[in-house]
Every structure is written in C-alpha cells, then in structure tokens.
Amino acid sequence: MPTLTRAEAAERASVVDVETYHVDLDVTADGDTFRSRAVVRFRAEAGAATFLEFEPVEIISISLNGTPVDPASVGDGRLSLTGLAASNELTVEAVMRYSIDGEGLHRYTDPADGNVYLYQHLFINNGGRVLPCFDQPDLKASWQVSVVAPEDWTVATNGMLVSRDGGRWEFAPTERISTYLASLIAGRYHVRTDEHDGIPLALYARAALAEHLDAEADEIFEITKQCLDRFHEMFEIRYPFGHYQQAFAPEFNFGAMEYPGLVVFRDEYIPRSVITESEREQRANVIAHEMAHMWFGDLVTMAWWDDLWLNESFAEYLGTRVASEATRFHGTWTTFAMHRKAWGLRADQRPSTHPVAPSEVTDTDAALLNFDGISYAKGAAVLKQLVAWLGDEAFLAGLNAHFEAHAYGNATLADLLSALSKASGRDLSGWAEVWLRRAQVNTLRTEVRTDGANYAEVAVVQTAPADYPTLRPHRVGLGLFDKGADGTVVRRRQLEVELDASGRTVITELAGEPAAALLLLNDGDLTYAKIRLDDASAAAVPLLLPLIDDSLARAVIWAATLDAVVDGERPVAELVTLVLAALPMETEVVIVEDVLRATRGLVDRYATAETRPAALELVAQATDRLLAASPAGSSGQLAAARGLIGATAEVSRLRGWLAGESVPAGLVVDADLRWLLHYRLAVLGASGQEAIDAELDSDRSASGEQWAARCRAALPEPAAKDAAWNAVVADGSLSNRLAELTAAGFWQPEQLGLLAGYVERYFAEMPEMMRVRKGMSAERAAMAAYPDVAVSEQTRRLAAELLEQPGLSPILRRVVQDADDDMRRALAARG
Numbered sequence: 140m141p142t143l144t145r146a147e148a149a150e151r152a153s154v155v156d157v158e159t160y161h162v163d164l165d166v167t168a169d170g171d172t173f174r175s176r177a178v179v180r181f182r183a184e185a186g187a188a189t190f191l192e193f194e195p196v197e198i199i200s201i202s203l204n205g206t207p208v209d210p211a212s213v214g215d216g217r218l219s220l221t222g223l224a225a226s227n228e229l230t231v232e233a234v235m236r237y238s239i240d241g242e243g244l245h246r247y248t249d250p251a252d253g254n255v256y257l258y259q260h261l262f263i264n265n266g267g268r269v270l271p272c273f274d275q276p277d278l279k280a281s282w283q284v285s286v287v288a289p290e291d292w293t294v295a296t297n298g299m300l301v302s303r304d305g306g307r308w309e310f311a312p313t314e315r316i317s318t319y320l321a322s323l324i325a326g327r328y329h330v331r332t333d334e335h336d337g338i339p340l341a342l343y344a345r346a347a348l349a350e351h352l353d354a355e356a357d358e359i360f361e362i363t364k365q366c367l368d369r370f371h372e373m374f375e376i377r378y379p380f381g382h383y384q385q386a387f388a389p390e391f392n393f394g395a396m397e398y399p400g401l402v403v404f405r406d407e408y409i410p411r412s413v414i415t416e417s418e419r420e421q422r423a424n425v426i427a428h429e430m431a432h433m434w435f436g437d438l439v440t441m442a443w444w445d446d447l448w449l450n451e452s453f454a455e456y457l458g459t460r461v462a463s464e465a466t467r468f469h470g471t472w473t474t475f476a477m478h479r480k481a482w483g484l485r486a487d488q489r490p491s492t493h494p495v496a497p498s499e500v501t502d503t504d505a506a507l508l509n510f511d512g513i514s515y516a517k518g519a520a521v522l523k524q525l526v527a528w529l530g531d532e533a534f535l536a537g538l539n540a541h542f543e544a545h546a547y548g549n550a551t552l553a554d555l556l557s558a559l560s561k562a563s564g565r566d567l568s569g570w571a572e573v574w575l576r577r578a579q580v581n582t583l584r585t586e587v588r589t590d591g592a593n594y595a596e597v598a599v600v601q602t603a604p605a606d607y608p609t610l611r612p613h614r615v616g617l618g619l620f621d622k623g624a625d626g627t628v629v630r631r632r633q634l635e636v637e638l639d640a641s642g643r644t645v646i647t648e649l650a651g652e653p654a655a656a657l658l659l660l661n662d663g664d665l666t667y668a669k670i671r672l673d674d675a676s677a678a679a680v681p682l683l684l685p686l687i688d689d690s691l692a693r694a695v696i697w698a699a700t701l702d703a704v705v706d707g708e709r710p711v712a713e714l715v716t717l718v719l720a721a722l723p724m725e726t727e728v729v730i731v732e733d734v735l736r737a738t739r740g741l742v743d744r745y746a747t748a749e750t751r752p753a754a755l756e757l758v759a760q761a762t763d764r765l766l767a768a769s770p771a772g773s774s775g776q777l778a779a780a781r782g783l784i785g786a787t788a789e790v791s792r793l794r795g796w797l798a799g800e801s802v803p804a805g806l807v808v809d810a811d812l813r814w815l816l817h818y819r820l821a822v823l824g825a826s827g828q829e830a831i832d833a834e835l836d837s838d839r840s841a842s843g844e845q846w847a848a849r850c851r852a853a854l855p856e857p858a859a860k861d862a863a864w865n866a867v868v869a870d871g872s873l874s875n876r877l878a879e880l881t882a883a884g885f886w887q888p889e890q891l892g893l894l895a896g897y898v899e900r901y902f903a904e905m906p907e908m909m910r911v912r913k914g915m916s917a918e919r920a921a922m923a924a925y926p927d928v929a930v931s932e933q934t935r936r937l938a939a940e941l942l943e944q945p946g947l948s949p950i951l952r953r954v955v956q957d958a959d960d961d962m963r964r965a966l967a968a969r970g
C-alpha cells in the first residue's frame with residue numbers, strides 16, 4: 140500500500156468522521172482472490188473531497204450516495220471521492236487478492252492436510268487490501284462483518300457471532316475501533332471454549348494442531364483468566380470488548396497482535412514438541428501483553444503513529460508486570476532485564492536511534508521503522524523507572540483517569556502526562572523531556588575508594604555519548620554481596636538512591652560500611668542505563684555470580700558483562716571463560732538460553748576464523764557440563780541440549796542422538812529436536828539433501844516444511860546456496876515465513892569461503908528483493924539475509940556504497956545501517 144503521510148491523515152481527519160463499516164466477504168472461490176463488498180457510512184464537510192485506501196484486483200461497482208463513481212477514481216492504492224455530502228454512504232464491490240506476506244488477508248495451505256487458513260492483518264496501512272477504508276488510527280468506527288465461507292470452516296472476528304446459516308456467518312457490530320485493529324480468521328480451525336467472570340473465552344488453532352491445542356488449552360485459559368482478574372483489579376473500566384478470543388495462526392509476522400475481542404498469535408506458540416519453562420513464560424508474557432493492549436491501544440488509541448510507544452511501551456511494561464504478579468511465571472522481570480533490555484540498548488546506541496516518543500513521525504513507512512527495541516523495551520524500562528519515582532498508586536490513578544477521559548477515542552503523550560501529573564501532583568515535563576523526548580542511553584559506573592576493609596567513598600558516575608550529552612535523574616538500587624562462611628553468597632544490604640543529573644553522585648550512606656565482595660549497581664533493575672561495575676566487583680564476578688540466588692541480580696550482572704563485550708571493552712575470550720565457569724551452575728533457564736544466544740552471536744562475529752573454533756568448543760563444553768548437571772526431563776536439560784547441538788562439531792554424537800543412541804535420560808528427541816540435529820549436521824557438511832528429504836517425508840507438517848527450508852539453505856553446497864539465495868531474493872511465490880527461514884539458514888561462519896560471492900550479491904540484489912517482497916516481510920528477509928558473519932572492511936565498504944544510492948527503500952536503508960553498525964563494533968573488537 141502507498142505510504143500515508145501525517146499531513147494527509149490530519150487533513151483527512153479534519154474533513155471526515157467515520158461512522159460504520161459494513162463488510163461482506165466471500166472467501167469460497169479457489170485461487171488467489173476473494174470478493175469484498177463494503178458499505179462505509181461517514182459524515183463529511185459538504186462539498187469536500189477525500190480518499191480511502193483501496194487496492195482491488197477488479198472493481199465490480201462503486202457508488203457514493205446512490206450515484207455510480209467512475210472506476211478511474213481508483214489508482215495507486217487509493218479511491219478518490221469528490222462532492223461529498225454531509226452524510227455519506229459509499230458502497231463498493233470488488234475482487235481482492237489474498238496475500239502470502241502476512242499483511243492484508245493472508246492465505247495459507249497446510250502441508251499436513253491441505254486445509255486452507257485465512258487471517259486478516261491490516262496493520263500498519265494494509266486495510267485497502269481487504270476493503271476501501273480510511274486507514275488511520277484516529278478515524279475509529281464500528282465494524283460489522285459478514286462472511287461467506289465453506290460450510291465446514293470456522294469463522295471469527297472482533298464482533299460476537301450473531302447467526303450462522305450454512306456457509307454464511309453474521310457478526311455483531313463492534314465498539315468504535317481503529318482500522319488497523321479489525322480482525323478476522325477463517326478456515327478449519329480447531330476450537331476450544333470456556334468462560335470467565337461473564338466473559339466468553341475461545342482458542343483457535345489449525346486442525347493439524349488440534350491435539351496440541353487440547354494439551355495446552357488448560358494452561359492458556361488459566362493464564363488468560365489470571366491476567367483478566369489482575370487487570371480488573373488495576374483498572375476501573377472492565378474489559379470492554381465482549382468476548383476474549385485467542386487464535387493461533389500460521390505464518391503470522393508478529394509474536395501476536397492485539398485485535399480487540401480476537402487476539403491473533405503466531406502458531407509456534409502451540410508447540411508440538413517439548414518446550415522449556417522459559418518458552419512457556421514467554422507465551423504467558425505475550426498473553427498478558429496483548430491483554431494490556433485492550434486498554435492501552437484498543438480502548439484508548441494513539442492519535443498518530445508518533446505515539447506508538449503509548450501502545451507498545453505500556454503493553455510491554457504491564458504485560459511483564461501482570462504475568463509476574465498474576466501467573467506462576469514470577470520471573471518475567473529477569474527475562475526483561477536480560478533479554479528485552481539488551482534489545483532496547485542495542486537499538487538505542489545505533490545511528491538510527493530515536494526518542495521513545497519522537498515528536499515527528501512523518502509517514503507510515505517511518506512509523507514501521509520505529510517498531511523496535513526502543514518503542515518496546517526501552518519504553519517499558521523507562522516506565523518502570525517512572526513507577527519507581529511516582530509510586531504505584533499515583534501511576535495507576537493516572538492511568539485510570541486517562542482511560543476514563545479517552546475511552547473509545549484517541550489520545551496523545553500530552554494527554555497521558557497531564558493525567559499522571561494530576562494524579563501524582565508532580566510536574567512531569569522535565570522527566571518526559573529527558574526520558575521520552577531524547578534518544579540514547581547513559582552509562583552508570585561505580586567508583587570505589589576503600590580505607591582498609593571499609594568504603595571510604597562510593598560514587599556513581601554518569602556519562603553520556605558526546606553526540607547525545609543528556610544526563611538524567613535515575614533511581615537505582617545498590618546491592619552489597621558477600622561470600623558467606625558456608626560458601627554461599629548473601630546480599631548483606633540493598634539500598635535505593637537517587638542519582639541527580641550532575642554526573643557524579645556520592646553515596647553517603649555507604650561511607651564507613653565494610654566493603655562488599657561485589658557491589659551491584661542497578662540491583663533490582665529499576666533504571667535504564669548501561670551498567671559498569673567497579674574493578675574489584677568485576678573481578679569477583681566469575682567466582683560469585685553462580686552463587687547469587689536472586690536470578691534478577693544474576694541477570695543484571697550477565698547483562699552488564701555481555702554489554703561490555705559487545706562494546707569491545709572486554710574480549711570475547713573472557714566471556715567464553717565466564718560461560719564455562721558459571722553457566723553449568725545456572726538454574727534459571729531464561730538466563731541459560733539468553734547467555735548462550737548472546738555468546739553464540741558474539742563468538743560468530745567477534746572471534747576470528749582462527750580463534751572461533753576454540754571459543755565454540757568452550758561453549759560446547761559449558762553446555763555439556765550443564766547437560767550433565769541438569770535433572771532428567773528438566774527445562775535446563777533441554778536448553779543445555781539445544782545449546783550443545785548448536786555448538787558442537789562432534790558429528791558422531793549428533794548422529795547418535797538422531798539414531799536414539801547415548802541420548803541423556805529424560806531428553807526427548809522429538810520432531811523439533813530432530814530437526815535441530817539435522818540443521819547442525821547440515822551446517823557442518825555432514826548431511827545432504829537426501830537426509831533432509833527423508834526427514835521431511837516423515838514430518839509433512841508446517842514446521843517440517845519450514846525446518847526443511849532452513850536446513851537446505853544451510854548445506855555447504857554451491858547448488859543448495861544458489862537455490863536458497865534465488866528463492867529469497869526473487870521468488871515472489873515464497874511465503875513470508877519460508878523466505879525468512881531460508882534466509883536464516885543461509886549464512887554460516889563455517890562456510891565463509893563458499894559464500895564469499897554472496898556478500899557482493901546482497902548489496903547488488905536486495906533493492907530488487909524489496910520490490911518482490913513488501914512491508915514487514917521484506918524487512919525480515921533483508922535482515923536475515925544480511926552477511927553479518929562476513930566481518931570485513933569490504934562488507935562495510937559495500938554497505939556504504941549502497942547507502943549512498945538515491946531512492947533506496949527506507950526499510951532496506953534502516954536494515955543496512957543497523958547491521959553495518961554491528962559490523963563496525965565487531966571489526967573494532969577484533970582489531
């Protein structure tokens with residue numbers, strides 16, 4: 140769809156007030172098109188002109204207030220209307236095209252049974268791919284949907300089902316919602332239903348996943364109910380959209396999307412193989428996140444995309460908090476400290492950094508680029524800091540006043556700040572200026588002087604990058620950890636202090652206090668900053684880290700350590716040694732998984748061809764020790780096994796596990812673990828097309844097909860690489876997910892000799908790929924296909940040349956800029 144500018148949206152909102160969409164879809168025909176009939180009722184300035192987003196394959200009829208409209212009024216993704224009346228009825232009937240890129244009305248055929256599944260995803264500006272609409276968040280309307288579909292299908296939408304007559308479904312009109320929130324699923328979905336506190340609940344997944352949905356339904360319903368209860372305690376307005384349905388759809392681009400009344404998740408969240416507790420926690424977190432959006436995003440919606448953070452930062456903060464408070468997953472803040480914040484920090488230090496709340500997002504393309512670690516994780520970390528500062532009571536009172544004032548409407552940053560200021564009695568303008576309106580991150584470092592065994596002075600020094608010299612007020616925790624007599628590590632004292640924006644704050648409370656073995660800055664993870672420990676504490680990490688029993692404290696230490704390696708302040712060899720010392724004793728699965736993921740990324744890019752094999756071998760040894768130490772059947776065992784498979788070069792052991800030999804007791808080599816083994820063997824050149832085909836023959840499923848694509852792309856054979864590359868770059872019939880996974884398998888540090896020619900091809904061919912694929916699907920493929928393991932000045936030169944090309948897609952520009960910045964760091968660290 141063509142981009143919509145902010146100026147166009149503002150102009151249109153000044154002319155038009157939308158009342159209702161009545162949409163009637165017919166999805167019974169085979170092939171790649173469907174029928175769409177829409178009646179749009181809206182008020183307007185009499186005599187004015189406007190446009191709707193609309194991208195039909197074929198127009199059957201258009202009429203405005205009973206008068207036919209010339210089909211030539213449709214072009215470039217828009218339907219232009221002139222001579223509007225005060226009250227208008229637009230009726231359009233057209234043939235529209237299904238998508239395979241996850242946007243518009245996505246159509247998927249399940250290889251397991253040939254069943255067809257549809258889901259609708261109109262975000263960010265794809266409404267015109269399904270019906271003519273005023274596709275901007277501040278033109279809300281009530282949606283009434285009916286669908287004609289094969290009689291053995293299930294159809295669901297935001298609205299409640301009113302009647303079902305054979306193949307015709309009629310749904311009740313919704314409350315007023317934004318276009319990007321209109322939802323629909325259709326297909327032979329398997330359904331589970333329940334009810335809680337007067338709210339009907341439902342779950343949907345592909346028929347091929349029926350037994351797995353049944354196995355997961357109790358847990359998902361339980362978490363849903365717990366989160367609903369918690370939100371009802373926190374918020375004065377009850378859940379406002381009738382029923383609460385959650386559908387798991389194939390090839391969904393996001394983790395999930397917060398459509399009111401019908402949330403859609405990627406169906407990887409209904410696993411067919413054993414998963415870890417941290418993966419279950421992540422699912423619980425996503426359930427809570429999407430539910431938070433029912434208030435933040437759906438009930439009260441940003442007026443324009445520059446306030447995207449109002450949606451995502453709040454959903455991330457509230458989702459993490461509610462999952463931790465209401466469900467059995469109490470460790471979500473550990474995951475946040477470790478995993479999510481690293482994502483935010485990385486984005487915030489790149490040349491493309493932007494404020495959490497940018498003052499100017501000029502169009503929908505720019506808005507899409509802000510869907511990053513800053514809008515989600517940094518924004519949530521900043522809110523956590525705000526709550527530490529304001530107190531929870533004032534924070535919740537402010538939110539409730541905000542919902543009350545803007546329910547079913549739109550609001551801005553200024554509206555929210557005024558509600559929070561009123562509730563807390565504090566002027567938030569200074570806070571908002573430095574935390575929300577200015578980009579980049581501060582570094583906090585402890586400086587310690589001792590006098591014998593006691594602290595003479597402890598100070599926290601705050602610095603900022605030269606280009607972003609803002610210092611900020613922070614509220615932080617300081618933890619004093621000592622080694623106890625019995626070999627354990629105890630937190631002797633924890634205090635919370637305010638750091639002003641002067642740059643150096645002396646912690647007077649600690650003068651004369653016996654020095655701790657490890658002084659942990661940002662204990663409790665209250666603030667958002669890069670953390671550096673004093674030298675003595677940093678030196679104590681390898682010994683003390685595994686013995687601290689607070690997982691959040693361990694996560695803060697690991698995050699600081701990894702960040703120092705990312706910055707090239709500490710060598711990757713030192714990290715690998717720490718992993719070998721500490722990981723085998725780690726009991727928190729999310730820390731195991733995240734340390735392995737981050738370490739692998741650093742070993743693959745920061746180690747050289749000469750040093751990498753030894754570094755990887757140490758990672759393999761660490762996972763092997765963890766595997767031996769983990770209880771049979773535990774999540775730790777599964778995480779260790781996956782880490783070992785990814786790092787080891789011991790082909791005979793991998794083949795043995797595939798054949799069921801020497802498998803550790805309690806470890807289930809199920810469908811997905813088998814594929815992981817095949818994948819590693821493919822990377823090592825110890826497998827071939829035949830083995831992959833044979834595995835696919837015994838696993839004709841959606842996941843099997845996706846794994847096979849990734850494995851084929853990983854084979855170190857010229858023909859396999861050529862086929863994979865061409866599929867990603869030029870094959871428009873390849874779906875979003877298959878393109879992304881094919882690209883993900885392509886680049887392997889083990890295969891740089893074979894892949895040398897593809898570095899240049901990336902920069903030559905990606906602009907064309909951006910025309911073959913669109914939107915988020917194009918962005919994902921461009922990221923996954925980036926030659927990030929070909930760490931060299933030559934790669935950087937090619938990136939610089941591409942960035943100078945005029946007319947480069949803004950999405951590709953951002954992908955290349957960010958990846959090139961990562962490469963700059965990797966080269967510096969190697970140097």
Ligand SMILES: [Zn+2]
Pocket residue numbers: 397428432450451454
């Ligand atoms: Zn969200």
